[in-house]
Amino acid sequence: MIDFTPPPHVQQTVRDIHQFITDEITPIERELSAHLVNEHLYLREDGQLAPEVLAAQRAIRTRSADRGLYALHMPKEVGGGGFSLTDMFFVHEAVYQHGIGVAQWMLSWTEGPNRMLMFLTDEQKRKYLAPMMRGEWTAAYAITEYRGGSDVLGMETRAERRGDEWVLNGTKAYITNAPYAELMLVCAMTDPSKHGAGGTTFIVERDAPGLHIGRTYRTIMDDGMTGELRFDNCRVPLDHTWGNEGEGFYLSMGMINWIRVRRGGMCTGLGQYLLDRCIAYIKSRQAFGGPLSRFQALQWMIVDSYLDVQAMRALSLQSLWQADQGDLWQLKVDPGLIQVVCALKVFCDEALYRVADRAVQLHGAHGLMKESGIEKIFRIARNLRIPGGTDEIQRVNIAKALGL
Known part of the structure; x- marks a missing residue:
C-alpha cells in the first residue's frame, strides 16, 4: 500500500509556509485589503496592476525566494528544493488553504521557473534562470494565438533565419504575465511542413527590437495579468533558442x-x-x-x-x-x-x-x-x-x- 503521509522535510516546509504567511504575507494583505475587493484600486485604467499591487507581488516573490520557498519544485542544482510532484501537492495545498488573497504569489506559478527550463544551456541558465529563481525576473510563456488556442499546431507566428539572427513575425494572445515579464519564451513555427517538429521556442528579452507589448485584457478574474504580444520583424540572436530547433x-x-x-x-x-x-x-x-x-x-x-x-x-x-x-x-x-x-x-x-x-x-x-x-x-x-x-x-x- 502506498503511504501518502508527507515526509518529514515536507511537513517542516508546510509549517514554514504557514509561518511565512503569518509573518510576511498577512501584513501585506491587510495593507492591500481595499485593493483586493475593488478592481478600480487593484488595477490601473489600462487594466494593468496598480503600482502598489505590483510592488507587493514582487516583494512577496523575492522574500519567498530568500526563504527557499519560491521554487521548491526545481532541482537543487539550480537552487530549488528538489521536491517531487507528490511533495509539491502538499506545498500548493498549504498555500491555497488560505484562500485567494496575495499568499499565492509566494510560489512560482506560470510566470516563474519550471522544470523544462533545465533544457537551457549553462550560459542561459546563468543569465535567465538564476534571476528567475531569485524571484527578480519573471517570464511570459507565449504559445496561444487568436486562431491557435487548443489547436497549437495551427499557430501562425513564424520565425525565419536571416544571417546571424532569427526574425519573428506574428501575434500571441491571452499570455499570462505579458504586461510585466522581463523574458518572453515564444513558440513559433520554423518549418511548418514538419508539423509537431516544426516549432522552435525563442528567448526574447523585453527590449528586443520589434517586440511590442500589446494591450492588457480585462478577464473574468480581473487580475491584470493577461496580455498580448506582437512581433514585427522582431530580431533575436541565433543562440537565443530554448532547446534545439524543432523542439518548441x-x-x-x-x-x-x-x-x-x-x-x-x-x-x-x-x-x-x-x-x-x-x-x-x-x-x-x-x-x-x-x-x-x-x-x-x-x-x-x-x-x-x-x-x-x-x-x-x-x-x-x-x-x-x-x-x-x-x-x-x-x-x-x-x-x-x-x-x-x-x-x-x-x-x-x-x-x-x-x-x-x-x-x-x-x-x-x-x-x-x-x-x-x-x-x-x-x-x-x-x-x-x-x-x-x-x-x-x-x-x-x-x-x-x-x-x-
Whole structure:
C-alpha cells in the first residue's frame, strides 16, 4: 500500500509556509485589503496592476525566494528544493488553504521557473534562470494565438533565419504575465511542413527590437495579468533558442504539463478553504428560528463538497505519485503519463467549480459580495477550466491514451 503521509522535510516546509504567511504575507494583505475587493484600486485604467499591487507581488516573490520557498519544485542544482510532484501537492495545498488573497504569489506559478527550463544551456541558465529563481525576473510563456488556442499546431507566428539572427513575425494572445515579464519564451513555427517538429521556442528579452507589448485584457478574474504580444520583424540572436530547433512544441507541452499537475494541490486547498467556510457559515447563520445547518438540503450540499474535496485529494496524490514514477520532464512523454496528468486537471478543475458554486449558493447574497472572497474563487474556478488545456482537450487526450 502506498503511504501518502508527507515526509518529514515536507511537513517542516508546510509549517514554514504557514509561518511565512503569518509573518510576511498577512501584513501585506491587510495593507492591500481595499485593493483586493475593488478592481478600480487593484488595477490601473489600462487594466494593468496598480503600482502598489505590483510592488507587493514582487516583494512577496523575492522574500519567498530568500526563504527557499519560491521554487521548491526545481532541482537543487539550480537552487530549488528538489521536491517531487507528490511533495509539491502538499506545498500548493498549504498555500491555497488560505484562500485567494496575495499568499499565492509566494510560489512560482506560470510566470516563474519550471522544470523544462533545465533544457537551457549553462550560459542561459546563468543569465535567465538564476534571476528567475531569485524571484527578480519573471517570464511570459507565449504559445496561444487568436486562431491557435487548443489547436497549437495551427499557430501562425513564424520565425525565419536571416544571417546571424532569427526574425519573428506574428501575434500571441491571452499570455499570462505579458504586461510585466522581463523574458518572453515564444513558440513559433520554423518549418511548418514538419508539423509537431516544426516549432522552435525563442528567448526574447523585453527590449528586443520589434517586440511590442500589446494591450492588457480585462478577464473574468480581473487580475491584470493577461496580455498580448506582437512581433514585427522582431530580431533575436541565433543562440537565443530554448532547446534545439524543432523542439518548441515539446518544450511548450512540458510547461503546460507543469500547469496541469499544480492544479491538484491548488484545487484541493481552495476546496478545503471553501468547505471550512461553508460549514462555519451555516452553523452560525440564524434564520427561520435556528441555524441554517439544521436543514437537510444544505447539509447535503456540504456533504457533496466534502466528497469533491476528498476525491480531489485522493486522485491528485495517486496521479502525482504515478507521474513521479516516470519522467514528465522529457521532450517526448509516455502517453500513459499524459493520461494521468490530464485526468488530474480535468477532475480537479471541475470539482473545484462545483464546490465554489455551492459555496456561493450557501452564502446567499453575501456570497455575491466582493468582500466575501467567495465570488472571486468562483470566478477563478471557472477560469481554470480553460488555460492549460480546456476540459474538452483533457478528455480528448485521455481518450487517445485509452486507445479510442
